[in-house]
Amino acid sequence: MINIAALFADRWTSIILGLAFLIFIFDLIDLRPQIKGFRFVFSSTYAVYYLLRITLALLAAMIIEATEAVQNPWLLAFTAVISGVSLLQNFALKFSGQEVIDLAPVFDGYQDMMIAEQAPRVIRSEKARLIKLASELAALDPEMLRSELMTMLVSTQGAEAAQRRLEELERIQDAELLKRAYASEMVQLNVEYVADRKKAWFAQARASSPQPEPSTTTEG
Numbered sequence: 001m002i003n004i005a006a007l008f009a010d011r012w013t014s015i016i017l018g019l020a021f022l023i024f025i026f027d028l029i030d031l032r033p034q035i036k037g038f039r040f041v042f043s044s045t046y047a048v049y050y051l052l053r054i055t056l057a058l059l060a061a062m063i064i065e066a067t068e069a070v071q072n073p074w075l076l077a078f079t080a081v082i083s084g085v086s087l088l089q090n091f092a093l094k095f096s097g098q099e100v101i102d103l104a105p106v107f108d109g110y111q112d113m114m115i116a117e118q119a120p121r122v123i124r125s126e127k128a129r130l131i132k133l134a135s136e137l138a139a140l141d142p143e144m145l146r147s148e149l150m151t152m153l154v155s156t157q158g159a160e161a162a163q164r165r166l167e168e169l170e171r172i173q174d175a176e177l178l179k180r181a182y183a184s185e186m187v188q189l190n191v192e193y194v195a196d197r198k199k200a201w202f203a204q205a206r207a208s209s210p211q212p213e214p215s216t217t218t219e220g
Helices: 004-009 011-035 044-067 073-090 103-137 142-157 159-169 175-189 191-208
Strands: 092-095 098-102
Touching: 011 044, 011 073, 011 103, 044 073, 044 103, 103 175, 103 191, 142 159, 142 175, 142 191, 159 175, 175 191
Parallel strands: none
Antiparallel strands: 092 098
16 A cells, blocks of 8 residues: 555655646636636646646656755645746847747647647537527516517617518517517627626516415305
8 A cells, every 4th residue: 555654755766746736726717717727637638737737846846855945845845836837938049139938838739738628628618508598587477578689689780670670580479489489689798797697677567567366265
């Protein structure tokens, strides 16, 4: 069995494990907003990017270790990761005024590749979200949908264009399909606004729906 205590007792093992863990966490925080998800960590592109990041941080750790300025291995790992980022952003080797090595574009290129690889998944996910939201809105009263859609159209396109668009939609004869058309149009116009207002619209619909009369019993 692996002796965990003995494993962490070794200074450089602790430093390398610290580097690996901290870089992974920092990448999740840094890359998720750009890539919109965590699945990029399973890609081969990220594997290469991750190894390059660890190599750079390990180089920084060796430099810091040589100075004997930091004794705690995990603190040294943290310092090395931060130093590695700074080194990445500022390191450029020039020869005769020409840049021979510039690391920043290399890492930026890997980030762009990861974003490009994940783009189809993000698009599919967004389409599914739009369809689901439109389907939920279609459960509302058609007059409410029409009124809210009219408001959105007027605010974005003006009254005349809004009226023309409604007339185009209302050529649909089937009532259920018309509701779905209203809902889809609203989602296409401003999905974030619709998602934000959805709860309020359903609450309004529940409040305006007729309440059943309380049952009365006649005693014989």
